[in-house]
Amino acid sequence: MTGSPIPPWVITDQRAQLITVGPWWPAVTVPEDWGVLMAEALAGASGPAFHEPGLRYLVYLVPGQAEGWPDAEAAGVSVVRAGDPLLVPHVDGTFVGLQRFHWLASLMKPLASPARLREAIEATVGPLEHAGGKGPVRVCCECGSPTRAAVLVDVFVPMSSSPREWYACAACWNRWQRGQKARHLRAVPGAAAQ
Numbered sequence: 001m002t003g004s005p006i007p008p009w010v011i012t013d014q015r016a017q018l019i020t021v022g023p024w025w026p027a028v029t030v031p032e033d034w035g036v037l038m039a040e041a042l043a044g045a046s047g048p049a050f051h052e053p054g055l056r057y058l059v060y061l062v063p064g065q066a067e068g069w070p071d072a073e074a075a076g077v078s079v080v081r082a083g084d085p086l087l088v089p090h091v092d093g094t095f096v097g098l099q100r101f102h103w104l105a106s107l108m109k110p111l112a113s114p115a116r117l118r119e120a121i122e123a124t125v126g127p128l129e130h131a132g133g134k135g136p137v138r139v140c141c142e143c144g145s146p147t148r149a150a151v152l153v154d155v156f157v158p159m160s161s162s163p164r165e166w167y168a169c170a171a172c173w174n175r176w177q178r179g180q181k182a183r184h185l186r187a188v189p190g191a192a193a194q
C-alpha cells in the first residue's frame, strides 16, 4: 500500500543537490576513462551509481563505513565518507554544460557490494593496496588499454570543466613513432556472433 521508501540518495525536488554524506553509505569514485572498463567487470551489479561529467568520474554508493579501502588516490580511486560533500544528480538526471549528469543504474537497487566493486576495480587497474606508490592509470586513446606507462598525446581545455587529456600506451606510442599508425586487433564484447 505504501510502496518502497525512497532511499536518501534520491533527489526529487531539485535538478542536482550538494549533500553531506551521511553515516550509512559512503561513496567510491573512480575516473570515468577506466571506470567504464570496470563497469563491464561489475556486470550490472553496481547498485546505485552515477556519472559526474564535470569532474569526469563515476560514483558508486556502498553500504557500511568504507572500512578496509586503502589509500588509492594515486590510481584515482577516492572514498567520499560521512560528513564529506557530494553533488548528487536529480532522479531523472540533469545536464552539466552539454553533458548529462545522471544515474547509471536504478536507484532502488541494493547498494553495491564493496567486495564486488573492489574486485571490479582491481580487475582493471590492479591491486589497490599497492596503488599508492604508482602513478595514475590512463586509458590508451588508440587501443583502449588501461596503462600506467602512458604518453600524453593531446589536451583540450573546455570552458566549463576540467581539461581533457588523451594518452597513448607505450606500444601504440612506439608504433606511431615508427610511422605505423594502425589499430590493435582487439575483441569487441558482443560482436563475435555477428
Ligand SMILES: [Zn+2]
Binding pocket: 140, 141, 142, 143, 144, 145, 168, 169, 170, 171, 172, 173
Ligand atoms: Zn594502445
